[in-house]
Amino acid sequence: MWDTLSKFIPPLRWVLLLLVLTLVFAITQIPASWAAYFMTQGNxxxxxxxxxxxxxxxARMSSIEIDNQHYSLGELQWQLKPLTLLSLRPCADVDARLEAQQIEGRACAGLNGRLTVTDASIDAPASLVQAGVPVPVQGQLSANLQTLSMKGQSLSELRGNLSWTNARVQVEGTWATLGSFxxxxxxxxxxxxxxxDVFDLDxxxxxxAEVRLPLAGGIFVEGELELTGAFSDQIQARDWLPMVLDHQSGNRYKVDLQF
Structure with a gap:
């Protein structure tokens, strides 16, 4: 029986190779608009x-809406991973750029409207999140996402880390340099x-501190902070910070805020 099967193995390999080559050729001929239609369905x-x-x-322009908040992604390029089509969950390596904003990662679209992004890096100015922050901010945001998953318009999973470097905030018309976090x-x-879970870098x-951002709105911050003496004097923290935070001792404060 093995001798009989072995006769068919070489032809079978050629058949599989032919099928793969046919699939690759077909994909290279399908217009991008078809792929764009599939990627935007259900999300x-x-x-x-x-x-x-x-x-x-x-795509010359791209954008995404997460829980009723609109985010512009800029020009988007993709490179499809053809074998992922066999699972009906196509994935592509994507690169989106908009001025000082850049996003790179792998995006997978499911038939149930689920959009998943993995191994992604994001660099953008802090002004990107200005709408959700009560004071003007500056600096650079960088994020590495292990996974971000959306179903329809709702976020369903997120794991990653974020940094805010050269952080600055404006209070009463004066910019204060905070460092990096x-x-x-x-x-x-x-x-x-x-x-x-937020902590300082320099x-x-x-x-x-722990920061909670309900997708329905609002910001909740709970933790502790301590200022250097020079910075405390620069911003005159002893005159006003005890009215906002719970003063512990010296330049240390307990944080319990809601915006």
């Missing part, structure tokens, strides 16, 4: 000015909120 990803092919294409972030499905503020 809030929007693409316009689409050119190229399903295998390798680009980092955070380990996850999504809490029970509370429907982003949760981040600068005049020693910070250890």
């Amino acid at each position: 809030t990803l929007a693409l316009s000015g689409v050119t190229g092919t399903a295998w390798s294409g680009q 980092a955070a380990e972030a996850t999504y809490d499905p029970e509370a429907d909120a982003l949760v981040a 600068g005049p503020i020693d910070l250890d």
Whole structure:
């Protein structure tokens, strides 16, 4: 029996190779608009000015809406991973750029409207999140996402880390330099909120806090911080900070804020 089967193995390899080559050829001929249609079904990803092919294409402008908040992604390019089509969950390596903003990673689209992004890096100015912050901010945001998953318009999973370097805030018309900070972030499905453990990297503020951002709105911060003496004098912290935070001792304060 083995002798009989062995006669068919070489032809079978050639048949499989022919099928793969046919699939690759077909993908290279399919217009990018078909791929764009499939990628935007059942979710809030929007693409316009689409050119190229399903295998390798680009959109002149792209955007995404997460829990009613609109985010522009800029020009988007993708390179399809053809074998992922066999699982009906196509994946592509994507690169989106908009002025000082850059996003790179792998995006996978499911038939159930789920959009998953893995191994992604994001660099953007802090002004990107200005709408959710009560004071003007400056600096550079950098994020590394292990995974981000959306189903329809709702976030369903998030794991990653974030840094804010050269952080500055404006208070009463004066800019204060805060240093640099980092955070380990996850999504809490029970509370429907982003949760981040935030800590300082350098600068005049020693910070250890938990930040919760319910997707329904609001910011909750709880933890502790300590200022250097020079920075405390610069911003005249002793005159006003005890009215906002719980003064512990010296330049140390307990943080319990809600915006």
